[in-house]
Amino acid sequence: MGTAGQLIVRRYRLVRALGHGRSGLVWEGRDTLLDRPVAIREVLLPPNLSESARLRLAQRISREARQAERLRHPHIAAVYDVADEDGALYVVTELVPSRSLDGVVSGDGPLPPAEAARIARTVLSALTHAHAAGVRHGDVRPANVLLAHDGRVVLADFGVSVPGSPGSSADSSGRDAEAYLAPERAAGGPPTVAADLWSLGATLHTAVTGRPPVMQGPSGQGQPVLQAEDVPGELRAVLAGLLAREPRRRIDAETADRLLAEIEPPAPPRPVRRGRARLVTGIAVAVLVACAVGGWAVGGWAGLRPGKATPAPTSLSPLESPSLSPSLSPSLSPSVSVSASGQPARRLKLKWHTSDAGWRAGVPRGWIREDGPYSISWRSRDGGAVFTVEVTAQQGTDPLAALGEAEEILRPEAKTYRKLRLRSVNGEHGPSADWEFTWTPRKASARDHLAKGVEYHQYRRVISTATATSVLTWTTSAADWDTLRPTLARVLALFQPPPATPSPSAA
Structure with a gap:
């Protein structure tokens, strides 16, 4: 593991550890070349892998992180670089001063449906942008949804999904991170667009109920159960559509966006600066x-x-x-x-x-x-x-x-x-x-x-x-x-x- 003060590839300084998550240790860091703060995720690979398996997994993570580097979206934590230092893999990303959605729900309780819909819709816009570029997230969950201090909603950890990693298997509230994997992903399937949408649905479920959806049936094969007494009525349609067990039966991003838009609160009125509000043609x-x-x-x-x-x-x-x-x-x-x-x-x-x-x-x-x-x-x-x-x-x-x-x-x-x-x-x-x-x-x-x-x-x-x-x-x-x-x-x-x-x- 890295240590505070360590310089990675003669450029990125590890400043202090921020947290220990499912895919590794997250550091606050400093890009000494560009003199800017960054987040540095030290990727921890699963134990007991053969050398060839570790190499293949490290190559896959590096490749996916490189693909995520090209994503530029106001609601995606930008991936800046991938570095290999003494056999350890580090993914350098934008540092977002924030609270995670998971931390907010744990500390303050479930969110009102309209606010949860606004956050989910924003995350959906980030996923849609990534999917259009051929990038899958693979680990959408409340711990990776950041509510920034400047008001932004940011989806983090693109390109660093590590199955079976030795990091904490639970997020900051103790909830099992595996609960946010789509059934086909839990059964060993690859990241897909439909799987990301299922995980978004599970994240939305937690935002409004305080817990991920309950799966009914064998592990990895069950159907999520929406408890009527917990799930707000206005969100039942979009949650049922996103959390369908069969990927082909899930609603697509367009349908989810439309349903969430019907719930999202209207934007606060903006003061009209009358001195500037004039038409280019001079007509009223x-x-x-x-x-x-x-x-x-x-x-x-x-x-x-x-x-x-x-x-x-x-x-x-x-x-x-x-x-x-x-x-x-x-x-x-x-x-x-x-x-x-x-x-x-x-x-x-x-x-x-x-x-x-x-x-x-x-x-x-x-x-x-x-x-x-x-x-x-x-x-x-x-x-x-x-x-x-x-x-x-x-x-x-x-x-x-x-x-x-x-x-x-x-x-x-x-x-x-x-x-x-x-x-x-x-x-x-x-x-x-x-x-x-x-x-x-x-x-x-x-x-x-x-x-x-x-x-x-x-x-x-x-x-x-x-x-x-x-x-x-x-x-x-x-x-x-x-x-x-x-x-x-x-x-x-x-x-x-x-x-x-x-x-x-x-x-």
């Missing part, structure tokens, strides 16, 4: 934001001087098409989308549009282009769907705060409003946030093709780079959402904001 805020198609209600757009955009008539080449961004919401997964007829929905053909201002977008072929003073939109020929791009030279935008302000302005102007998500995402171009919601406008708008009494569905993404802020808005009727969702996923993945150095026409 309430009118344009109520339409929720063109324009958005966060100001500071004075620096925008959009160039005249020119369409690119050629189709997207497979060689030009970037892969689907892992930061997309699970609700946008094209693989599960079906049309109203029950048939799989097909993605529309796209073409490139390159703006003189430097940004580039894949837009549906055949849609009608509409140029506004500060935005460009493409509308379906039946008028029922529209994709809008607004790009400004504003720097330093907080995407989540901007969308929060827009939400506060929209609410009074909508007859019905249902928030599906409003959160930061791990954008490849810079700080980003997504806002998805449904609403029914109070008034019809011929200009924006909105009908009174019709429910609409919108997805809005804000991307902040060093030189610009981009707003992508996709709106359809609620009835057409599933049909067009695969196209939306592709459009969001293809968008490229202006380059770091502004083009002459954008100056």
